Structure formats: C-alpha cells, structure tokens
Amino acid sequence: MNFYVLHNPSSYDTSKYAVTDYEPVGKSNFGDATRCPECGEPISMLPWLPPYRVMLEPWTNRYGDIGFGPYEELLLTERFVERFRQAGLRGLEVLSKAEIVSVKRRGGTRLEGDLPSYFVAIPTLSSTKIDLEASGAEFETPVTCGTCRGGLLLRHARVIVNEATWQGEDIFYARGMPGLIITSQRFVSWHLQSQINSGVLVRSEKYSKNFYSSK
Numbered sequence: 736m737n738f739y740v741l742h743n744p745s746s747y748d749t750s751k752y753a754v755t756d757y758e759p760v761g762k763s764n765f766g767d768a769t770r771c772p773e774c775g776e777p778i779s780m781l782p783w784l785p786p787y788r789v790m791l792e793p794w795t796n797r798y799g800d801i802g803f804g805p806y807e808e809l810l811l812t813e814r815f816v817e818r819f820r821q822a823g824l825r826g827l828e829v830l831s832k833a834e835i836v837s838v839k840r841r842g843g844t845r846l847e848g849d850l851p852s853y854f855v856a857i858p859t860l861s862s863t864k865i866d867l868e869a870s871g872a873e874f875e876t877p878v879t880c881g882t883c884r885g886g887l888l889l890r891h892a893r894v895i896v897n898e899a900t901w902q903g904e905d906i907f908y909a910r911g912m913p914g915l916i917i918t919s920q921r922f923v924s925w926h927l928q929s930q931i932n933s934g935v936l937v938r939s940e941k942y943s944k945n946f947y948s949s950k
C-alpha cells in the first residue's frame with residue numbers, strides 16, 4: 736500500500752493549483768486536546784469550536800476545493816464533501832458550515848465563479864502509527880512513550896506508515912508525526928478523478944522535512 740502526504744500547494748506551482756488559505760476572524764473557541772491514554776501528553780492541537788468565521792484568501796483565480804489554515808481543521812467545498820461521501824471514502828469528520836466573512840485576494844486576476852459553500856472538517860486522529868525508525872526520524876530526546884511516540888521531532892528522511900497498524904482511513908492524522916495529513920492510494924485516485932483543484936499529494940517515502948537545521 737502506498738501512502739501520500741497531503742499539504743498546502745502554496746509553495747508549489749501556483750498556476751496549477753487553486754491555492755486557498757483561510758484565516759479565522761475574531762477570537763477562536765477551542766476544546767480540549769486529545770491526550771495520550773498512556774502518558775497523558777496532548778496528541779492533537781486544540782480542536783476548533785464554532786462559530787467558524789473566516790477570511791478566505793485565494794491566491795489564484797479559482798476558489799480551492801481545500802482551504803488550509805493555522806489549525807488541524809480544513810475548509811472543504813460542498814462539492815468536495817459530497818463527492819468524498821459518494822465515493823465511500825473514510826476518515827473525515829465534517830463539522831459544520833463556515834461563515835465566510837470576507838475574501839481577500841492574494842494574487843491572480845479576477846476570481847472565476849461564485850463563492851462556493853465551505854464546510855469545516857478534520858481528518859481523523861487515527862491510532863495508525865508512523866514507523867519512526869524506518870522514516871529516519873530524529874528527536875531531540877529519545878521517545879519514551881510507545882503509544883503516542885511524542886517528542887520534539889528534529890527531522891525525518893521519509894514518512895513510512897506502519898501498515899499493520901493502519902485503521903483503513905483514507906485521510907487521517909497518524910501517531911508519531913502530528914499535524915501531517917496522510918492519505919491512502921484510494922484518496923489519491925479519487926482526488927485525481929474528481930478533479931479536486933487543491934492539495935498537493937506527495938508519496939510518503941519521498942516526503943522529508945528538516946525542522947531544525949541547526950540541531
């Protein structure tokens with residue numbers, strides 16, 4: 736099974752993707768972070784609670800089917816959500832509609848089409864684990880909790896999902912590399928077929944990061 740990392744296309748060829756960001760407007764409400772059942776450390780960001788008031792920032796002349804923002808939640812067009820459900824894909828919790836307070840143009844020419852409806856949604860926090868050794872992950876201090884495998888991640892050479900622990904989701908956050916959205920091969924085929932216009936998908940074996948080049 737191949738897995739892929741889904742991320743914001745803003746650092747890629749922006750003529751190819753409908754790059755769209757969102758920025759919460761006003762003070763955001765948050766719930767409690769999910770904690771590791773073994774060590775009690777937080778294993779998610781604080782969940783964003785309604786109202787979902789946002790400023791939409793399209794960087795090209797199209798509205799993106801996926802809007803990326805500062806939280807683990809994504810903004811997804813109604814088209815995305817409907818097609819995802821129709822395809823029987825798994826791993827997405829659709830919360831509720833976002834209220835688009837304003838649209839801030841970040842580039843491109845005139846925006847094509849009407850402003851679509853957006854839903855706030857979050858990929859499942861799965862118990863699927865990243866194989867940190869096979870991923871070449873380096874931590875500041877050795878990982879002590881075998882359940883959440885938390886710690887300050889300095890860098891990784893690739894992202895290898897421990898397939899034996901995979902719960903069958905098509906889009907999810909995994910244990911060991913928080914904040915990284917992982918998708919299945921099925922999601923990638925669907926993304927292409929449905930002509931979802933935003934979100935870069937990189938083969939997980941090829942996805943490396945160096946967060947602290949000085950350490």
Ligand SMILES: [Zn+2]
Nearest residue numbers: 771774880883
């Ligand atoms: Zn833990």
